[in-house]
Amino acid sequence: MTMKYKLDETVLEDLDKGFCVLEVLFDPDEQANDYRFLTTNAAFERQSGLANAEGACISALSARVEQEWLDAFGRVAKSGRAERFELHAPSFGRWYDAYAFPVSTVLRHHVGVLFNNITGRKEQEARLRRSREVFKALVTAGTYSAFRMSTDGRIMYPVDSESLERTADPIVDWIDKLIPSESRAHVRAAVDEAIATKSRFELEHPVLFAGDKQRWVLSRAVPVMDAQGTITEWFGVGTDITERRKVEEALRKSEERLRQFAQASSNILWMRDADTLQWTYLSPAFERIYGLSCQEALCADNPRAWLELVEPDDRARVSAAIQRAREGERITFEYRVRRPRDGELRWLRDTGFPITEEAGKVVLIGGIGQDVTEIRRAQERLEASEERLRASVEVGRLGLWDWNVRTGAIHWSDEHFRMQGYEVGEVMPSYEAWKTRVHPDDRERLEHELHRARETQGEFVAEFRTLHPDGTVRWLNGRGRFFYDVAGQPVRMIGAMIDTTERRELEDRQRVLVAELQHRTRNLMGIIRAVADKTVLASSGLPDFRSRFRGRLDALARVQGLLSRLKEHDRVTFDELICSEITAMNGEASRVRLSGPKGVRLRSSTVQMLAMALHELATNALKYGALGQPDGQLTITWTLEENGAGSRPWLHVEWRETGVEMPPDTAPRGAGQGRELIENALPYQLGAKTRYSFTPDGLHCVISVPVSTAAEAA
């Protein structure tokens, strides 16, 4: 018989909890294995989720029978003692809080159960546990405060981070109280956002401390939610990050400075990944130099693309350099790139350095690239200019010196060495080395001039001799100048020397020639004057004077003509002289026979005198002698005696007139000036030996005169 308990409807029906009385069924081993619901209240179905349970066994109502429950009800039935416990029905996903008690002392298998579905609460507890776990995860070193926060975000409850128990009074409107005014809006907005989105709250913000001090805090809070997903409160922690922020700020500033630096620099700051060689960073200067945007360059397979821009000849060198950087070397390399946009060639100089991580592995290559095109061009121009200078110094045979007065170091051009009788590079250029080769007689003068130039800041000019080790003496002309610092001290002297030896020799020779010319000219004037005087004495009147004087003057003029055509060391030869005289004899030349060697050299003084004598002889021959008479014949013969009197060469000239009808007396023809010349002047001036005699058919005149050897001067 099934007992039905009449429940006091009023009490039990109003009961919120579920109530039932059940009969526990035992197996032969006295283990509870099922139970039958005898009575249930209204709330039973709601709480348990089992419908129409009265009269049914649990085994029929549910696929799963929780063993735990069977054990619990069995215990109560057997012991007759009430028990309170929580029951978990994993198949339903529910938790129950149950109180099971015996309802009858007689019917011990009958158990009353008062129970509550506490799933919600359990779930909430689970959530709380989870939150605490999350919360605990938030608590790190540096956490200085933990708190719980109200759902509206206004009230903060400081708590102990372990137990979550309150440690101090709640702070209402904590934002206004703890946060500096300028940050409040920001913090409030972040809190509101977290509340609205039910997400974690994380914010770095300043916090006011006692004494108006301010520190930076990282506040993090997690929401705690109920079964419905409503936030019940927040757990949070605060970590002091003031120091970290200072470090970060410093780093940020440093990076900002670096960024500005990179922006401003006209050099390309670049960074490559050491493994792939891909560029990871290019500063803006890249755009200006390459004519490509950094963006373009940073994507794509940039090592390959970049290498395409490098001049083919330079590619191997560039790749090798980068490889060395990869291996840990600092590198510097120069190369040319051709700009894609305009095809212009630029010279670049890159320095690169490896960037390693702590283990020493090279992870990045950093570098700075400089456009050195202008520098290179300037260098090329300089080199060309220096080459031109060097070439012109060499071609112009300039002996350049560049004297660093302070250090004593001197640079000499190649010619400078040679001018002083040194081999190029034979000695270290120095003041002493220079002075040693200066002729001893000129040294004092030179030192004096150097000193003068140095003191007066004027030009150094000096001509001096150098004595070469082989005894050669060369004349050098040097010009130079000192340069001074702001204090007026000489710091540098530069100058150039040229060899003036040849020029001086030429000048010397010219001086001699000019002197000789002057002498000859002055002499000539004297001779003309004397000849004029003599001619006056012999002339019978002005017309007579004129013709005689003109004749003699012309003879002198012919001699000057012969002499002036001479080159240095040349001499007038006798054959030239006699031909010149005969030619002047107005068409009678055909009646003259000449015989004698060519090339007998006469000294200048001899030439003049001899010419005068020959002129007299010829004039007389024309007037009175062989050339004035139809049958007359003139024969002039000459010979050279190599080794005559006084061990010198003598010229013997024989003037023979034949076929001449002689006058009856032996009175002198004309005024005898020719005779005087030949008999007196020639011996006087030339040391000549002469004989002037008349034979029955004409004049026979012999003139012997010493002539020049090759070694004699005019």
Added chain:
Amino acid sequence: MAYRIMIVEDEYWNAMEMATEVEDRGGIVTGPLGSLSEAMDLLHGPERPDAAILDVNLRGADILPFADMLLRRKIPFVFATGYDKAILPERFARVPHFEKPITLKDCVDTALALAAGHEAQKAP
């Protein structure tokens, strides 16, 4: 009185001119001598000139030693030269000097005057 004027000059014409001028002025010509050796010989000889006219550039010869000899013997002389005065040493700076083509008259005048002065010095 007739002074003996020694003429040392290698140019025939000049020598003859000088000789004629001296004689025209009542002097006696010693020479003219055309070479240094002849001049030296004469100086060592019995005749002693009262003054001399000396050509500075006797063909290639250095007349300075001869001039020194004249100085030592206190025979006054003048230079006749076709070159500039500058080349003569200091000790001859005050010797009268005539550049060719010389003004014969002045040259001979000076020589005669020197001879007279010299003669005057010799007088007791």
